[in-house]
Amino acid sequence: MKLLKYSILLIITVIAFQSCKSEKKEAIVMVTDYQCPMLCEGEKTYDTEGSCPVCKMDLKMINDGSEKVLSQNNEISEASIFNLSSTWHNEEGEALQLRSLKGKTLVMVMIYTSCKAACPRLVADMRNIEAEIPKDKLKNIEFVLISIDPKIDTPQRLKSFAIENEMDDRQWTFLQGTVSGVREFANVLSVKYKEISPIDFSHSNIISVFNAEGELIHQQEGLGVNNKETISSILKVTP
Amino acid sequence: MKNGAFKFLIVSIAFFMHCELFAQSEGMVYIEGSRYIPLYGRDSTVVEVKDFEMDIYPVSNLEYGDFLKKNTNWQKSKALKLFTDKMYLTNWKNDLQLEASALSNSPVTYVSWFAAKAYCECQGKRLPTIDEWEYAAMADETTKDARVKPEYNKKILDWYEAPRSNENTIGMNAKNAWGVYDLHGLVWEWTLDFNSVLITGESRKDVDTDNNLFCGSAAINATDLMNYAAFMRYAIRGSLEAKYSMKNLGFRCVKPVTK
Structure with a gap:
């Protein structure tokens, strides 16, 4: 029985491997970014909360004006x-x-x-x-x-x-x-x-x-x- | 205990599968790299081709259909205009089905460079460079460099004159010395760097002209026909744009061998 279970696991793994993950996500524009308040890594931003790997301070949320404009209209035409x-x-x-x-x-x-x-x-x-x-x-x-x-x-x-x-x-x-x-x-x-x-x-x-x-x-x-x-x-x- | 060992075995097999070690060689052959002088391309200088693996056959309609099932963004109705022209998959009646007249074991054609590139990347492979493709394709059935043999060149040129060979099925031509089928005799194939051939109408006025490529008549006068056959291939590459889809243009993939 166990043998069967593991064989199935193996088959699933093979199938999972074969199917490609390149199902591209639709153009999503990040609305919020996180950045070190001390700018330890310059302008580098993260898209999740966390702490700065250099100074360990909590990352602060930044909202760039230009990104807001993009998020209002994030449709991207086919030929773009x-x-x-x-x-x-x-x-x-x-x-x-x-x-x-x-x-x-x-x-x-x-x-x-x-x-x-x-x-x-x-x-x-x-x-x-x-x-x-x-x-x-x-x-x-x-x-x-x-x-x-x-x-x-x-x-x-x-x-x-x-x-x-x-x-x-x-x-x-x-x-x-x-x-x-x-x-x-x-x-x-x-x-x-x-x-x-x-x-x-x-x-x-x-x-x-x-x-x-x-x-x-x-x-x-x-x-x-x-x-x-x-x-x-x-x-x-x-x- | 035995069970534990079996479990370990299964997990390690699964792990290796995941690392693509198994899939790597399936349907591909090993091509040992070397240095050679391509007929065109880099002004008769030696180029070096590193070891790589090449698909034994060009990609078939059937295989491309599988890719379409999993990658819906490349289906006929969904593929972006940026990446395809209106001829894309013309011989498919809808997103997943071929026209009745097309065969599943014929090479897939009417595909753009972007689509071919995406297909290969999806398999963990890539398109061959011109140098790699030409290197593998200079072999005949017995010799790895058959370019000087008149009958090798005649065969290729006979094919260039044969109409509608794209409707034939894969694997009907004899395999070459590397074990690869259909590099000649079925369809033209996309290469990764096809746009490094500067021989289009525009390029005549705006880039350095490449006399080697340009001089078709000189090729005909050459002592053998090999220059002419290669000239045809380079001329076709030079005339392509990445979003074009053509009836007699398919592709296959390669994979660099990392030691």
Whole structure:
């Protein structure tokens, strides 16, 4: 009898193993986060109550205004890039998911900082676009530069690149992903790239514009092309 | 006492199952890595492929159907537009059933890169890289690198001309020297880094052109046909987008071997 019982247990284990757990949870946006009141670990947040592993103080609940906005409207459309669940690090070293950028117009480009050929011109294109946007609209736009070289482009390196290029203002964000997260995101943008040597890539030069819902509305291809259409598409979707 | 030992045995088996040690090799073969020069890709430089395991067969409609049962978010009516185009699972009449004309032991096709990637990850595997796929696929029935044999290349090119091979069933072609079936002769297959081939219409104007890839006519003039067959594969990869689903494009998975 016992033998039967354990055989059943074994079968159940096998079945449990075979069925995949990748039933993705629907996009849930955290409304409350917990954080050490002394900020021992910088901006790091936890999603459950507890105590800080460094100073042992109780974590306090924080409620970021932007997160409240998200929770009011957490529907994510089918074509939205906010469906991607990969984790990224910005130039300040903070972990984030793309959906935390929800609510702003996004202007995105993929680059790598050791690039000597096309990237400086792509970066210049991004700055030219930014310069054409009226100042009062800038708060509703995020210019995002995503590294295709996550091994070399650490948050520190992205930060110094930002400072060097005078792109350290609020509206600029630099992201480091994982190798597979970057590959997936490039495929969402239809960006092709390949590593030519450990520090060199060839890649498509595409600037993509997303509305506040994360839906692709415009792509500009090529270097030094006329930015006019891109700018008008940005202005059209930005309040 | 005996009972206790049995209990221990069962628990340890269950534990190992959980660690995927058992499932790892089922339906896969071991491919011993090496260094080789792919026909295209990295400008005729040597690439290194590490040891890996490869699915013996491409993923079938039946297997994909099982995946759909457990992963409802990939069903035809529920798959996100971000990850699929409107051709996704065109030959399925609803979320779980194939069209009557499609066979359960035919390779699954009309799947996007995102879907193929999710399927493999769900099995604890991943899609093969171009270098891995090409490495395994340069074998014929007897030799691990058959690229210089005219009959190997002729066979591949004959298939490229054969219509509707996607409706055939899996395992009808002879297995290659590694023990893998249907790398040639059935359907094209997704690779993890297909988007590293820079040969699309757009790329001509906006990226460094890759003369190796670009020059189809030079390939035809080559002394053997092998460049032409490989050129076709790279050209197809270069023309794909990750959310495309195509009639003759399926996939299989691999698993890196960690020592």
